[in-house]
Amino acid sequence: MRVDVLGPVRAEVDGQDRTPAGKRDRALVAMLALAAGGPVPADEVTAGLWGALMPPPGTLEALAERVGVALGPDGLTLDVGPEDVDALRAESLAAAAGEQEPGAAVxxxxxxxxxxxxxxLSGVEDVPFARPHVDRLTELRSSLVEERFELMLLLGHHAEVVDELRAATRENPTRERLWGQLMTAYYRGQRFQDALExxxxxxxxxxDELGIEPGEALKRIEAAILLEDPTRDPALGDHPAPRAAGRLPIPRTPTVGRDGLVDRVDLTLREATTLLVTLTGMGGTGKTRVAxxxxxxxxxxxxxxxxxxxxxxxDTAEDVVAAVTAVVGDPDAEVGPGDRGPLVVLDNVDVSAEGAAAVRRLLEDLPSLELLVTCRFPLRLTGEQVLTVDPLDVPPPHASAAEVRANPAVELFSRMARQADPHLDLTGRERELAEVVRLLDGVPLALELAAARVRLVGIDGLRESLETGLELLRTTAPDVPERQRALASTIAWSVDRLGDGARRLCRRLLVFEDGFTLEAAEAVAADLGDVIDGLTEVLDAGLVRSLVSRVRVGFVMPATVRAYLRGQVSDPRELDPARLALVAYLLENVNxxxxxxxxxxxxxxxxRFQDISRDVHASLESAVRLGRIEEAVDLALAAGPFWVASGELRTGLARTRAVLRSVPGDTQSAGRLHSLAGLLAYHLNDYEEAATSFERAIAVAEPLGDEATVATSRCYYGALLLVTNEVSRGTELARLGAEAAGRxxxxxxxAEGLGVLAISHGIAGDFEAEREMHLARLAVARGHGDILRTSDALSILAEIALDEADADGARAYAEESFAIADPVLPMEAGVALLVLARASVAAGDLAGAVPVLTRAFESAENVGQKQMVAQCYRIAASLGAARGRAAEAVRLYAAAQRLAPSPTGTDDPVEGDLAGGLELARSTLGPEAAGREWTLGTSLPPDRVRELFQSLVGAG
Structure with missing residues (x-):
């Protein structure tokens, strides 16, 4: 078979035309022909023929069969050799001409x-694979034309080529070499005026076309012509490579979330003393875009x-300097005193081994030139201003749906996903979108690569794939630079350029699940030498970035970098010593x-604890796996109070149970872990689990004389019994626990004992004693500086004020509680919001209750406390009753009762204001209708209950 692509695509077999009729068929033949008979991987062929619009399964196989192309394990192959393809023959002839004498070369x-x-490639030039080949082969033809003219002039045929050169400059008006050759032809014929014209x-x-001045080669020819001296013939071999326009590329995708950084770059470039600004950052963060x-x-x-x-x-340093000089000419000759010289964006300097040297040369040779450089690391040159291009911000873990939608990383991902699939519906998928962009670290390249895959695997499939590796984040699109076709390749490029010590440190940092400080890095890498130097190198390469967390300045390794490095660790035991060092470091700090x-x-x-919380969970798992049970027990017990304070109840309980399974059941450690499990279950309103755990804790700890564990378990067990209507026994246990605590x-x-005893007074109907006990607890907590119990006591006093119909007093207490708790105490902050929402409804401020209740519901869902979620439903139902939506209100009250039954033993809420809302809805409907709606509410699935809540809260 012979294939022609230097024009319309044609295929010929034994002298007979066998050109396929279909456009995609001809494109496949051309694509494989240009591979010179070598196999082309199937995914590369698919991308080359269809781009991002992936065809239905079996389409490529059918196309290959129709065209008669072999499809093997290595890809698709066309039975041709280099001599059978006109483009490949042209390249071979061009190479041969370079080795011949001028006459034969012509x-x-x-x-x-x-x-x-x-x-x-006429007829298939718009198929995705074709663009690079069209550009390359069109450029080849132009170069061959210019080389032929060069040889003709060298052979003295200047008069013969004048007309051809005039036609060539009309056809290719931006190619300076052709203009120079035409000037030289006139010059050789002593037609100096024509040459100057x-x-x-x-x-x-x-x-007009490029916005540039002629280059040095044309200027030298002009100078020789002005002298009208035929003996000073311009050197024909001294010509520039064809110049690109030098114009800034126009972004093909939207620019999102970069306004602030662009303003910083702009201000830095305007400073009078600035000559070099370097934009640094890991590969794929969008340095070129920002520049x-x-x-x-x-x-x-x-x-x-x-x-x-x-x-x-x-490119060598010489090549870079020549390219910049070709674009800007000699700016020093044109810039007057006080004027700013031209600005050149010098992109991807780090890909050249001599990139830094090139920048130094440019600054030395062209003092008026200003450079805006993109590079993965600082060049460390005098006067350099370095600005870091970090990934886009991602939504925090507890972001609201509105915050997720407004997030720049989510916005970019959503736009690109819809571009790949215009029918994609992401409505209501805010939580999943937030998880995906967090897994992608907000890196624009990763977001774009992932978005192109959503049409194939969906949001859920993409999320699952990203949790296991980076394999999905790649493309074979021919218009994407090779180093950016896979995110793993982009990361590998940076890792491979690190020194040996920095590479080892990179792998060692995998033990951190989240951010880390220099002190923490030194703790796990003490055997690697100077951690500061290694971390500086890793930071400069963009493989970790600075992180200002809640209370410290540290560093974080992006999840995508972690995923790549994990794939490079062949033996998972390699990091075990570092994991044990991290256990010791965390235990010392948490204690x-x-x-x-x-x-x-x-x-x-x-x-501080929240900054290292994920490391604590991972370290507990490592300690158990490696048989370091004592350290695991100590770390879990130390972390327990922090889990309660930060609302990490479910994960803390799961981790406590896991450690318990490795501890003998009759030991002090077992007793303390049972007590901790009971405390976490109690706060989750899992009273059955909590009761069992407290009973086991007391049974183990009492014979061992562990009074603190017995007292703690009795106190909280007493509180549990009080809220489940075992008043007598609960009061006695709480009293015993409180007395032991004081002793x-x-x-x-x-402080907890005072709170439990206050509950017992309230159940007994002694509300004044209840209030006094809570005020005493508040005073004790404030005196101790205990923000957690201060916030909790204020919320309880707010609830008491509501029970007494004092909405203003309730608001005051709740607002103070929320101000103390937010954002570090999510559970207490959520409780305060609940009381604020109730107070707003009770005061008739229905509109004011809506945003507060919405935020309270998000907080309750994040904490995972079903009692808080049920209270949100009851408050929303009360809001609905006040707005006249009685049927929906009764339904939501019933759903709340099913989720977390009222401690009254009836269907009525224990809170007077919420019970009043239920009574209002029931009386509006009448007994029979209210009963039907209640039955319906108890059978609603969770997603319908959530929709009902949102409907009532969103109603005006």
């Missing part, structure tokens, strides 16, 4: 040029000359913060 070049019969024409065309957007903004505002030059891996939790420093202590000097338990 004939060879003419034979090569004769192979072109029209525009390259050609220079004037070239200057006008280049200014081009900022440069375009500066150009439009200041009318400065702005150009763009991309550096390639093959040190423990006493601060119940004091004025509690907010700081809790913030042992256990402050937290003393």
């Amino acid at each position: 004939a060879t070049l003419e034979a090569a040029l004769a192979l072109w019969t029209g525009p390259v 050609v220079y004037a024409d070239a200057r006008a065309v280049l200014a 081009t957007v900022a440069a375009a903004h500066l150009r439009d505002i200041t009318q400065r000359e702005v150009s763009f030059v991309e550096v390639t891996e093959a 040190r913060w423990h006493d601060d939790l119940d004091r004025a420093e509690g907010r700081m202590a809790l913030g 042992l000097g256990l402050y937290p338990l003393v």
Whole structure:
């Protein structure tokens, strides 16, 4: 088979035309022919033929069979050799001409040029694979034309080529070499005036088309012509490579979330002393995008000359300097005192081994030039201003749906996903979208690669795939640079350029699940030498980034980098020593913060713990797996109060149970872990689990003389029994626990004991004593500086005020509680919001209740406390009753009762204001209708209950 692509695509077998009729068929033949008979992977063929619009299964196989192409394990293959494809023959002839004498070379070049019969790949030029080949082969033809003219001039045929050169400059007006050759032809014939007119024409065309001045080669020819000295013939071999326009590329996708950074770049470039600004960051963060957007903004505002030059891996420092000089000419000759010189965006400097040297040369040779460089690491040159291009911000774990939708990473991902699949509906998928962009770290390249896959695997499939690796984040699109076709390749490029010590440190940092400090890094990498130097190198490469967390300045390794590095660890035991070092480091720190939790420093202590919470969970798992049970027990017990304070109840309970399974059942450790499990279950309203755990804790700890564990278990078990209507027994246990707490000097338990005894007074109907006990607890907590119990006591006093119909007093208490708790105490903050919402409804401020209740519901769902969720439903139902939506209100009251039954033993809420709302709805409907709606509400599935809640809260 012979295949022609230098014109319309044609295929011929034994002299007979066998060109396929279908466009995609011809494109497949051309694509495989250009591979010279080698196999092309199936996914590359698919991307080349269809781009992002993946065809239905079996389409490629059917196409291959129709065209007669072999489909094997390595891909698709067309039975052709280099001599059978006109483009490959043209390249071979071009190479041969370079080895021949001028006369023979002209004939060879003419034979090569004769192979072109029209525009390259005519008829399939818009198929995705074709664009690079069209550009490359069109450029090849132009180069062959210019080389032939060069040889003709060298052979003295200047008069013969004048007309051809004039036609060539009309066809390719931006190619300076052709203009120079035409000037030289006139010059050789001593037609100096014609040659000068050609220079004037070239200057006008280049200014109009490209916005640039003629390059040095044309200027030298002009200078020789002005001297009218035939003996000073311009050197024909001294010509520039064809120049790109130097214009800034126009982004193909929207720019999202970069306004602030673009403004910073713009302000830095406007500073009078700035000559070099370097945008750094890991691969894929969008350095080129930020640079081009900022440069375009500066150009439009200041009318400065702005150009763009991309550096390639093959470029030497000389090549880069020549490319920039070709674009800007000699700016020093044109810039007056006080004026700013041209700005050049020098892109991807780090891909060239001599990139930094090139920048140094440019700054030395062209003092008026200003450079905006993109590079993965600082160049460390004098006067360099470094700005980091971080990934886009991602939604925090507890972001609301509205916050997720407004997030820049989510916005970019959603736009790109809908571009790949216009029918994609992401409504109501905010939680999943937030998880996906967090897994992608907000890296724009990762977001774009992932978005292109949503049409194939869906949001859920994408999320599952990202949790296991980066395999899905790749493309074979031919218009994407090779180093960016897979996110793993982008990361590998940076890792491979680290020194040995920094690479080892990178792998060691995998033990951290989240951010880490320098101190923590030194703890797990003490054997690697100077961690500061290694971390600096890793930071410069963009493989970790600075992180200002709740209470500390540290670092974080992006999840995508972690996923790549995990794939490089062949033996999972490699990191076990570092994991054990992390266990020891965490235990020392959590124990040190423990006493601060119940004091004025509690907010700081809790913030510190939340920064390392994920590391604590992972370290507990590692300690158990590696048989370090004692350390696991100590770490779990130290973490327990922090889990309660931060609302990590479910995960804390699961981790406590896991450690318990490795501990002998009759030991002090077992007793304490049972007590902790009971406490976590109690706060989750899982009273059956809590009761069992407290009973086991007391049974184990009492014979061992562990009074603190017995007192703690009795106190909380007593509270549990009180709220489940075992008043007598609950009061007695709470009294015993409180007395022991006072005797042992256990402050937290003393405060809790006061709260439990207050509950017992309330159940007995002694409301004044109840209030006084809570006020006493508030005073004790405030005196100790305990923000957690201070906030809790204020919320309870707010509820008491509501029971007494004092909505204003309730608001005051609840607002103070929320101000103390938010954002470090999510559970207490959620409770305060619940009381605030109730107070707003009770005061008739229905509109004001809506945003408060919405936030309270999000907090309750995040904490996972079903009692809080049920209270949100009851408050929403009360709101609905006040708005006249009685039927829906009764239904939601019933759903709340099913989720978390009222401690009254009836269907009525224990709170007077909420019970009043239910009574209002029932009386509006009448007994029979109210009964029907109640039955319906008890049978609603959870998703319908959630919809009902949102409907009542959103109603005006």
